[in-house]
Amino acid sequence: QTQSGDGVTRAFRVNVDVVFVTAEGRQVFRAKITEREHTLTYVLPARPKLVQFDAGYSVLKTLDFTKSKDLLEYQLERDEDVIGRLEAAEGLGKLGSLDAVKALKRAVLKDKFWAVQATAARQLGKIGSDAALDALLACTGAQHPKARRGVADGLGEFKDERAAQALVAMLEGDESYYVAMTAATSLGKTRWEKAFEPLERALGRPAHLEAIRAGALAGMAELKDDRGIKVATQWTAYGKPQRAREAAIGALGKLGENKSEVVDTLIDLLDDPWLRVRQRSASSLG
Numbered sequence: 001q002t003q004s005g006d007g008v009t010r011a012f013r014v015n016v017d018v019v020f021v022t023a024e025g026r027q028v029f030r031a032k033i034t035e036r037e038h039t040l041t042y043v044l045p046a047r048p049k050l051v052q053f054d055a056g057y058s059v060l061k062t063l064d065f066t067k068s069k070d071l072l073e074y075q076l077e078r079d080e081d082v083i084g085r086l087e088a089a090e091g092l093g094k095l096g097s098l099d100a101v102k103a104l105k106r107a108v109l110k111d112k113f114w115a116v117q118a119t120a121a122r123q124l125g126k127i128g129s130d131a132a133l134d135a136l137l138a139c140t141g142a143q144h145p146k147a148r149r150g151v152a153d154g155l156g157e158f159k160d161e162r163a164a165q166a167l168v169a170m171l172e173g174d175e176s177y178y179v180a181m182t183a184a185t186s187l188g189k190t191r192w193e194k195a196f197e198p199l200e201r202a203l204g205r206p207a208h209l210e211a212i213r214a215g216a217l218a219g220m221a222e223l224k225d226d227r228g229i230k231v232a233t234q235w236t237a238y239g240k241p242q243r244a245r246e247a248a249i250g251a252l253g254k255l256g257e258n259k260s261e262v263v264d265t266l267i268d269l270l271d272d273p274w275l276r277v278r279q280r281s282a283s284s285l286g
Helices: 069-078 082-095 098-110 114-127 130-137 145-155 161-173 177-189 196-202 208-223 227-235 242-255 260-271 275-285
Strands: 014-022 025-033 050-053
Touching (some): 098 130, 114 130, 114 145, 161 196, 177 196, 227 242
Antiparallel strands (some): 014 025
Protein backbone atom coordinates (compact mmCIF):
# COMPACT_ATOMS: atom_id res chain seq x y z
CA GLN A 1 0.00 0.00 0.00
CA THR A 2 1.45 3.34 -1.03
CA GLN A 3 -0.94 5.91 0.45
CA SER A 4 0.13 8.32 3.16
CA GLY A 5 -1.52 10.87 5.43
CA ASP A 6 -0.36 13.55 7.86
CA GLY A 7 3.24 12.60 7.15
CA VAL A 8 2.67 9.04 8.42
CA THR A 9 2.17 6.09 6.09
CA ARG A 10 -0.91 4.20 7.15
CA ALA A 11 -2.08 0.75 6.15
CA PHE A 12 -5.70 -0.19 5.59
CA ARG A 13 -6.94 -3.46 7.08
CA VAL A 14 -9.04 -5.18 4.43
CA ASN A 15 -10.22 -8.64 3.48
CA VAL A 16 -10.13 -9.54 -0.21
CA ASP A 17 -10.93 -12.64 -2.21
CA VAL A 18 -8.13 -14.02 -4.37
CA VAL A 19 -9.48 -16.26 -7.14
CA PHE A 20 -7.66 -18.73 -9.38
CA VAL A 21 -9.22 -20.60 -12.29
CA THR A 22 -7.39 -23.72 -13.42
CA ALA A 23 -8.34 -26.64 -15.62
CA GLU A 24 -9.80 -28.24 -12.49
CA GLY A 25 -12.11 -25.34 -11.68
CA ARG A 26 -12.33 -22.17 -9.61
CA GLN A 27 -10.66 -21.74 -6.22
CA VAL A 28 -11.32 -18.84 -3.85
CA PHE A 29 -8.98 -17.79 -1.03
CA ARG A 30 -9.70 -15.08 1.53
CA ALA A 31 -6.69 -12.83 2.15
CA LYS A 32 -6.44 -10.59 5.21
CA ILE A 33 -4.37 -7.51 4.38
CA THR A 34 -3.14 -5.61 7.43
CA GLU A 35 0.26 -4.19 6.48
CA ARG A 36 1.74 -2.02 3.77
CA GLU A 37 3.51 -5.05 2.30
CA HIS A 38 2.22 -8.60 2.17
CA THR A 39 3.40 -11.68 0.32
CA LEU A 40 0.60 -14.13 -0.45
CA THR A 41 1.51 -17.69 -1.46
CA TYR A 42 -0.91 -20.32 -2.74
CA VAL A 43 -0.46 -23.92 -3.86
CA LEU A 44 -2.53 -24.81 -6.91
CA PRO A 45 -3.13 -28.09 -8.77
CA ALA A 46 -2.07 -26.52 -12.09
CA ARG A 47 -0.96 -23.26 -13.66
CA PRO A 48 -3.88 -20.81 -13.44
CA LYS A 49 -5.74 -19.51 -16.50
CA LEU A 50 -7.28 -16.61 -14.59
CA VAL A 51 -6.11 -14.72 -11.50
CA GLN A 52 -8.22 -12.14 -9.69
CA PHE A 53 -7.13 -10.08 -6.69
CA ASP A 54 -10.18 -8.70 -4.89
CA ALA A 55 -12.61 -10.68 -7.01
CA GLY A 56 -15.92 -8.84 -7.07
CA TYR A 57 -14.14 -5.50 -6.61
CA SER A 58 -15.31 -4.82 -3.07
CA VAL A 59 -12.39 -2.53 -2.10
CA LEU A 60 -11.98 1.00 -3.47
CA LYS A 61 -8.43 1.09 -4.79
CA THR A 62 -6.04 1.53 -7.66
CA LEU A 63 -4.32 -1.77 -8.36
CA ASP A 64 -1.05 -2.29 -10.19
CA PHE A 65 -1.25 -5.93 -11.29
CA THR A 66 0.95 -6.97 -14.22
CA LYS A 67 -0.23 -10.18 -15.87
CA SER A 68 1.13 -12.31 -18.69
CA LYS A 69 -0.36 -12.21 -22.17
CA ASP A 70 -2.13 -15.56 -21.84
CA LEU A 71 -3.76 -14.57 -18.54
CA LEU A 72 -4.97 -11.30 -20.04
CA GLU A 73 -6.33 -12.97 -23.17
CA TYR A 74 -8.23 -15.53 -21.11
CA GLN A 75 -9.61 -12.83 -18.81
CA LEU A 76 -10.75 -10.64 -21.70
CA GLU A 77 -12.60 -13.52 -23.31
CA ARG A 78 -13.86 -15.45 -20.27
CA ASP A 79 -14.19 -13.19 -17.22
CA GLU A 80 -17.85 -12.89 -16.29
CA ASP A 81 -17.18 -9.58 -14.54
CA VAL A 82 -17.27 -6.60 -16.88
CA ILE A 83 -14.65 -4.73 -14.85
CA GLY A 84 -12.28 -7.66 -15.21
CA ARG A 85 -12.68 -7.63 -18.99
CA LEU A 86 -12.10 -3.88 -19.06
CA GLU A 87 -8.90 -4.31 -17.05
CA ALA A 88 -7.75 -7.10 -19.36
CA ALA A 89 -8.30 -4.90 -22.41
CA GLU A 90 -6.20 -2.16 -20.83
CA GLY A 91 -3.48 -4.65 -19.94
CA LEU A 92 -3.33 -5.98 -23.50
CA GLY A 93 -3.16 -2.42 -24.78
CA LYS A 94 0.00 -1.90 -22.75
CA LEU A 95 1.55 -5.07 -24.18
CA GLY A 96 0.87 -4.01 -27.76
CA SER A 97 1.91 -7.31 -29.33
CA LEU A 98 0.37 -8.83 -32.44
CA ASP A 99 -1.44 -11.40 -30.28
CA ALA A 100 -2.75 -8.57 -28.10
CA VAL A 101 -4.07 -6.80 -31.21
CA LYS A 102 -5.89 -9.96 -32.30
CA ALA A 103 -7.46 -10.42 -28.86
CA LEU A 104 -8.59 -6.79 -28.72
CA LYS A 105 -10.08 -7.02 -32.20
CA ARG A 106 -12.09 -10.09 -31.14
CA ALA A 107 -13.35 -8.15 -28.12
CA VAL A 108 -14.46 -5.20 -30.26
CA LEU A 109 -16.44 -7.47 -32.53
CA LYS A 110 -17.72 -10.10 -30.12
CA ASP A 111 -17.87 -8.95 -26.49
CA LYS A 112 -21.44 -8.82 -25.20
CA PHE A 113 -21.09 -5.38 -23.53
CA TRP A 114 -20.45 -2.18 -25.47
CA ALA A 115 -18.13 -0.67 -22.83
CA VAL A 116 -15.67 -3.53 -23.25
CA GLN A 117 -15.91 -3.21 -27.03
CA ALA A 118 -15.25 0.53 -26.88
CA THR A 119 -12.35 0.15 -24.44
CA ALA A 120 -10.74 -2.53 -26.60
CA ALA A 121 -11.03 -0.25 -29.63
CA ARG A 122 -9.43 2.67 -27.80
CA GLN A 123 -6.59 0.41 -26.69
CA LEU A 124 -5.96 -0.51 -30.32
CA GLY A 125 -5.63 3.20 -30.99
CA LYS A 126 -3.08 3.53 -28.21
CA ILE A 127 -1.04 0.63 -29.59
CA GLY A 128 -0.74 2.58 -32.82
CA SER A 129 0.80 -0.14 -34.99
CA ASP A 130 -0.13 -1.00 -38.56
CA ALA A 131 -1.75 -4.19 -37.31
CA ALA A 132 -3.81 -2.20 -34.81
CA LEU A 133 -4.98 0.13 -37.57
CA ASP A 134 -5.96 -2.82 -39.74
CA ALA A 135 -7.92 -4.24 -36.80
CA LEU A 136 -9.79 -0.99 -36.21
CA LEU A 137 -10.62 -0.60 -39.89
CA ALA A 138 -12.25 -4.03 -39.72
CA CYS A 139 -14.37 -2.92 -36.75
CA THR A 140 -16.06 0.22 -38.12
CA GLY A 141 -19.27 -1.76 -38.57
CA ALA A 142 -19.53 -2.89 -34.94
CA GLN A 143 -23.17 -3.31 -34.02
CA HIS A 144 -23.51 -1.04 -30.98
CA PRO A 145 -23.12 2.70 -31.65
CA LYS A 146 -21.12 3.21 -28.47
CA ALA A 147 -18.70 0.54 -29.64
CA ARG A 148 -18.38 2.39 -32.95
CA ARG A 149 -17.63 5.57 -31.03
CA GLY A 150 -14.75 3.70 -29.43
CA VAL A 151 -13.55 2.67 -32.89
CA ALA A 152 -13.74 6.30 -34.04
CA ASP A 153 -11.76 7.37 -30.98
CA GLY A 154 -9.12 4.76 -31.72
CA LEU A 155 -8.80 5.77 -35.38
CA GLY A 156 -8.10 9.33 -34.28
CA GLU A 157 -4.77 8.18 -32.88
CA PHE A 158 -3.39 7.48 -36.37
CA LYS A 159 -1.85 10.08 -38.68
CA ASP A 160 -2.79 7.91 -41.62
CA GLU A 161 -4.93 8.52 -44.71
CA ARG A 162 -6.69 5.17 -44.34
CA ALA A 163 -7.84 6.11 -40.86
CA ALA A 164 -8.95 9.53 -42.08
CA GLN A 165 -10.97 8.10 -44.96
CA ALA A 166 -12.66 5.61 -42.64
CA LEU A 167 -13.56 8.46 -40.30
CA VAL A 168 -15.04 10.47 -43.17
CA ALA A 169 -17.20 7.46 -44.01
CA MET A 170 -18.35 7.22 -40.40
CA LEU A 171 -18.97 10.95 -40.21
CA GLU A 172 -21.08 11.01 -43.34
CA GLY A 173 -22.69 7.58 -43.26
CA ASP A 174 -23.25 6.42 -39.69
CA GLU A 175 -26.86 6.54 -38.49
CA SER A 176 -25.83 7.63 -34.98
CA TYR A 177 -25.39 11.36 -34.39
CA TYR A 178 -22.87 10.67 -31.67
CA VAL A 179 -20.77 8.30 -33.76
CA ALA A 180 -20.63 11.05 -36.38
CA MET A 181 -19.64 13.55 -33.69
CA THR A 182 -16.76 11.40 -32.46
CA ALA A 183 -15.66 10.63 -36.01
CA ALA A 184 -15.50 14.35 -36.78
CA THR A 185 -13.31 15.09 -33.78
CA SER A 186 -11.03 12.15 -34.55
CA LEU A 187 -10.80 13.18 -38.19
CA GLY A 188 -9.25 16.44 -37.08
CA LYS A 189 -6.76 14.56 -34.93
CA THR A 190 -5.47 12.67 -37.97
CA ARG A 191 -4.25 16.02 -39.43
CA TRP A 192 -5.15 14.70 -42.89
CA GLU A 193 -4.62 17.41 -45.49
CA LYS A 194 -8.11 16.90 -46.94
CA ALA A 195 -9.97 16.80 -43.63
CA PHE A 196 -11.16 20.41 -43.56
CA GLU A 197 -13.76 20.07 -46.33
CA PRO A 198 -15.75 17.14 -44.81
CA LEU A 199 -15.64 18.88 -41.43
CA GLU A 200 -17.03 22.05 -42.99
CA ARG A 201 -19.77 20.06 -44.72
CA ALA A 202 -20.74 18.49 -41.41
CA LEU A 203 -21.62 21.93 -40.04
CA GLY A 204 -24.70 21.86 -42.25
CA ARG A 205 -26.16 18.89 -40.36
CA PRO A 206 -28.47 19.56 -37.41
CA ALA A 207 -28.54 16.87 -34.70
CA HIS A 208 -29.58 16.20 -31.12
CA LEU A 209 -27.88 18.80 -28.90
CA GLU A 210 -25.93 19.94 -31.98
CA ALA A 211 -23.72 16.86 -31.59
CA ILE A 212 -22.44 16.72 -35.17
CA ARG A 213 -21.67 20.44 -35.39
CA ALA A 214 -19.91 20.28 -32.03
CA GLY A 215 -17.82 17.37 -33.25
CA ALA A 216 -16.98 19.13 -36.50
CA LEU A 217 -15.87 22.29 -34.68
CA ALA A 218 -13.80 20.21 -32.26
CA GLY A 219 -12.28 18.46 -35.27
CA MET A 220 -11.31 21.79 -36.80
CA ALA A 221 -9.62 22.72 -33.54
CA GLU A 222 -7.65 19.46 -33.57
CA LEU A 223 -6.77 19.90 -37.25
CA LYS A 224 -4.93 23.16 -36.49
CA ASP A 225 -5.97 24.66 -39.83
CA ASP A 226 -6.23 28.45 -39.63
CA ARG A 227 -9.28 28.34 -41.89
CA GLY A 228 -11.08 27.01 -38.86
CA ILE A 229 -10.75 30.38 -37.10
CA LYS A 230 -13.03 32.14 -39.57
CA VAL A 231 -15.56 29.31 -39.53
CA ALA A 232 -15.60 29.02 -35.74
CA THR A 233 -15.94 32.79 -35.35
CA GLN A 234 -19.01 32.74 -37.59
CA TRP A 235 -20.57 30.04 -35.43
CA THR A 236 -20.15 32.09 -32.24
CA ALA A 237 -22.70 34.63 -33.50
CA TYR A 238 -25.78 35.27 -31.39
CA GLY A 239 -28.69 33.48 -33.03
CA LYS A 240 -26.75 30.36 -33.91
CA PRO A 241 -27.75 27.21 -31.96
CA GLN A 242 -26.41 27.60 -28.43
CA ARG A 243 -24.62 24.24 -28.22
CA ALA A 244 -22.91 24.94 -31.53
CA ARG A 245 -21.87 28.38 -30.28
CA GLU A 246 -20.28 26.81 -27.20
CA ALA A 247 -18.36 24.33 -29.36
CA ALA A 248 -17.18 27.13 -31.65
CA ILE A 249 -15.88 29.10 -28.67
CA GLY A 250 -14.00 26.01 -27.48
CA ALA A 251 -12.46 25.66 -30.94
CA LEU A 252 -11.31 29.29 -30.87
CA GLY A 253 -9.63 28.62 -27.54
CA LYS A 254 -7.44 25.99 -29.22
CA LEU A 255 -6.91 27.78 -32.52
CA GLY A 256 -6.43 31.32 -31.33
CA GLU A 257 -3.27 31.27 -29.24
CA ASN A 258 -1.30 34.50 -29.79
CA LYS A 259 -3.96 35.75 -32.23
CA SER A 260 -5.28 39.10 -31.05
CA GLU A 261 -8.43 39.01 -33.19
CA VAL A 262 -9.51 35.76 -31.53
CA VAL A 263 -8.83 37.18 -28.08
CA ASP A 264 -10.97 40.20 -28.93
CA THR A 265 -13.83 37.96 -30.09
CA LEU A 266 -13.71 35.94 -26.89
CA ILE A 267 -13.61 39.09 -24.73
CA ASP A 268 -16.71 40.41 -26.50
CA LEU A 269 -18.50 37.14 -25.79
CA LEU A 270 -18.00 37.63 -22.03
CA ASP A 271 -21.02 39.96 -22.24
CA ASP A 272 -23.22 37.46 -24.09
CA PRO A 273 -26.77 36.97 -22.74
CA TRP A 274 -26.26 33.18 -22.58
CA LEU A 275 -24.58 32.02 -19.36
CA ARG A 276 -22.87 28.97 -20.87
CA VAL A 277 -21.41 31.11 -23.66
CA ARG A 278 -19.90 33.44 -21.08
CA GLN A 279 -18.49 30.49 -19.13
CA ARG A 280 -17.01 28.87 -22.24
CA SER A 281 -15.50 32.16 -23.35
CA ALA A 282 -13.76 32.62 -20.01
CA SER A 283 -12.41 29.09 -20.23
CA SER A 284 -11.18 29.59 -23.79
CA LEU A 285 -9.45 32.84 -22.86
CA GLY A 286 -7.63 30.92 -20.17
